[in-house]
Amino acid sequence: MSLKALKEHKLAEIIGAGLESEDKALTRLDDVKNRIGEEIFVRGWVYRKRHLNDVNFVLVRDGFGIIQSTIRKNEVDKSSWDYSEEVYIESVVKLIGTVIEDERAPEGVEIKVREFKTEFKGDPFPISKDQSTEMLLDIRHLSVRKQGIMNALKLKAQLVRSCREFLDNREFIEIQPPMLNVSACEGGSTLFEVKYFDKIAYLSQSGQLYSEAVVAAYPLVYVMAPSFRAEPSRTPRHMTEFWQLEPEMAFYNQNMNMKLQEEMIEYVCHELAKKQKSILERFKRDPKDLLAIKAPFDRITYTKAIDMLKEKGIEIKWGDGIGLDEEKILTKELSQPVFLTNQPKVLRAFYMKENPEDPRTVLDADMLAPEGIGEIIGGSERISDYNELILRMKAQNLNQKDYEWYLDIHKYGQVPHSGFGMGTERVIRWMAKLETIRDAIPFPRTMNRLYP
């Protein structure tokens, strides 16, 4: 702080100079309730503003919390008052004041302001209360500041952190597969084409095939990366770009694969419940729901699921796909996830190993989240036999030329192996009871949305 500023008592300059550069001087808004009676310095964005006679109530947010500050005309100098008069929603402000208890304030405390300054006034913020979802998505670069989105992003970060922790503790290593590929992992119909010099490349649908190569070098790997799907579906659970966590394990059979999944989901549910309790509560999710998630989860074979659906009066027969509607019916009443296993071979990906007990089906499992959410994980034991793989690729009309390298790994030191892929946004949709997975990613991409 310059001596000149002090002498001339230019309050704005005093707040502007120095104070915030001393770490300790800046109080985070989630800490204000612990500082009753103290004079503190805070800065943040104007969240809301109210005016009553000669008092301005300015709610300030800083990403950690939201606190009300009160600026009384007869208690502050003119410059502070003028600043508090001029600010817009989302203007950046800094202030010095004393923390007092006030049960009328949203957090039970407020800051009685001594000095107030606008750091960045900006333009009037274009988001008001009753804007349509589409309009808010059009200006996602601004609406990403909304509390609901920010909280979902915090949960997502915790989920990813906890998953990594779980796998790292078991000596998995994280690897990075290419995003530009020559062939499909999950079927040709949802590939995005990219011009690659004089060739065509495809955006990765999954890192799985590459992980299957790497598990022959080190047996426990995982990928946390975007997956791209030219998915024309307009549902609350599909995007064209989403983040998938994909562990792949050498020497794991399908039972070991499912056990790992349920233990991981139990772990992350408990971690979220413990570490993000207040955010979950804001989403009307009782953390106890997540603490109650306990492995092992039930396993329902596809054949049994078809019978269950028929019993409920649904028109469906063996061989039909189980889609969103059916998954909803199967999971509506549940409070724990469940595995849907052994689906018909013809409906499933080419790399899934045949079920020796019923060769019409494969050794796969989708983990369905409860409360009608449905699939959050897809996984399987992989075909490890070269000839079985060739036959399956022929049956599915896949061009072997595109998969030569993948076939190659089945010729040299191949072992039984399994893996799974978890859609991170779908998990957050379940845990935070979100309407749509679009709110679990800062900038969603769907068939109709490539901007901003």
Ligand code: 4AD
């Ligand atoms: O079931 P999927 O297609 O499986 C795979 O990609 C395998 N290669 C995974 C593996 O075994 N390594 O996708 C896996 C998960 C789904 O269960 C779902 O949670 C999510 O990814 N997912 C999507 N999430 C959002 N939008 C979409 N369009 C999604 N498609 C799949």
Ligand code: MG
């Ligand atoms: Mg799937």
